[in-house]
Amino acid sequence: MSLPHSPIGSDERAASTCCEDGGAPDARARHVSGAFRKVPDATALFWVVKLLTTALGESTADFLVNGFNPYLAVVGSFLVFAVALALQFRARRYIPWVYWLAVTMVAVFGTMAADVLHVVLGVPYTLSSAGFGVLLAAVFWLWRRAEGTLSVHSITSGRREVFYWAAVCAAFALGTAAGDLLAYSAGLGFLGAGTVFVLMFAAPGAARASLGLNGTLAFWASYVLTRPLGASFADWTGKGPDVGGLGWGDGPVAAVLLALIVILVGRLQLSPRTGRRAPRPSR
Numbered sequence: 001m002s003l004p005h006s007p008i009g010s011d012e013r014a015a016s017t018c019c020e021d022g023g024a025p026d027a028r029a030r031h032v033s034g035a036f037r038k039v040p041d042a043t044a045l046f047w048v049v050k051l052l053t054t055a056l057g058e059s060t061a062d063f064l065v066n067g068f069n070p071y072l073a074v075v076g077s078f079l080v081f082a083v084a085l086a087l088q089f090r091a092r093r094y095i096p097w098v099y100w101l102a103v104t105m106v107a108v109f110g111t112m113a114a115d116v117l118h119v120v121l122g123v124p125y126t127l128s129s130a131g132f133g134v135l136l137a138a139v140f141w142l143w144r145r146a147e148g149t150l151s152v153h154s155i156t157s158g159r160r161e162v163f164y165w166a167a168v169c170a171a172f173a174l175g176t177a178a179g180d181l182l183a184y185s186a187g188l189g190f191l192g193a194g195t196v197f198v199l200m201f202a203a204p205g206a207a208r209a210s211l212g213l214n215g216t217l218a219f220w221a222s223y224v225l226t227r228p229l230g231a232s233f234a235d236w237t238g239k240g241p242d243v244g245g246l247g248w249g250d251g252p253v254a255a256v257l258l259a260l261i262v263i264l265v266g267r268l269q270l271s272p273r274t275g276r277r278a279p280r281p282s283r
Contacts (some may be wrong), residue, residue: 036093038155039164040268042219047226049100049264054175054230056257057107059238063250065112074112081105089161096268100261102165106172111231114176125181132174136224139166150216171224179228183235189244194232201225 040046064073084105087098117123143163144150155164183193204218238253239245 036156037153038088038091038094038099038161039152040094040096040099042152045264045268047222049261049268050103050223050226051230052257052261052264053100053104053107054172054227055234056104056230056254056261057111058231058234059250059254059257060108061111061115062235062238063254065115067251074109074116077105077109077112081109085165088165089158096265096271100265100268103168104261106169107227110169110172110176114173114180118180125177125185129174129177129181132170132177136167136170136174139163139170140220143167150220152219167220168223171220172227175224175227176231178224179231182228183232190232190236190239191244194229194236197225197229197232201229 061073061077064070064077084098084102088102091098114128117128118125140150143160143166147154147160147163152164155161179193179197182188182196183190186193188196201222204213204221207213208215208218234250234253234257235245237246237248238250240247
């Protein structure tokens, strides 16, 4: 599977190229070039952990809502989500366990919020998919207009980090709605939808490698698809045979996924590349 990397693959490449958006490096990036970045490179390990968090979010949300008081589960997950984001914004550089805690809580609380939108409020999947697509496009437009770049390597200031996490949340919401649309409305089921999303997830990376697709577009397209891909396989393994699953249980699936994430994030935490400075854009 071809995985899309971040638009700028290394410090050396950044020193000899312009912004991945195709334009000249913006002046603001020069002033923060010595700052520490707040987000990781999109390596193969990044995508593995990201997929695991989306699967964990699906299985954990279903386990908590179905096994405990759903109102307390939603409120509790929101509080942890808020604390995780506060820790991420407070950090001065990329800290793996802090960053991935925030991503995980986006997945857990975001899944619960999506369930409220569809199950409680009755919003159709087609409408929510279109609405979240417009929302994500608006975030990208505002981000590009304000900062001149959508590079994940430029997240070195508070405002850029706000745009980044707004895009992350909007991308998760869009992926959730699109995944439910394909699995439920289209009738493909968990495994069928997951198989389709595997191919869709790999497509942007393959297009970038073979056709020169813009790196930013490839990254965010694959990022949106991590949510329905991970959630589809979490549901397939956790849900019962009566709905097309293997019946392993949401709780056990969540426990295994959490263990894997802890191991991989622990490895990232020990990496000497953690929290390195942002590359200096070419002039």
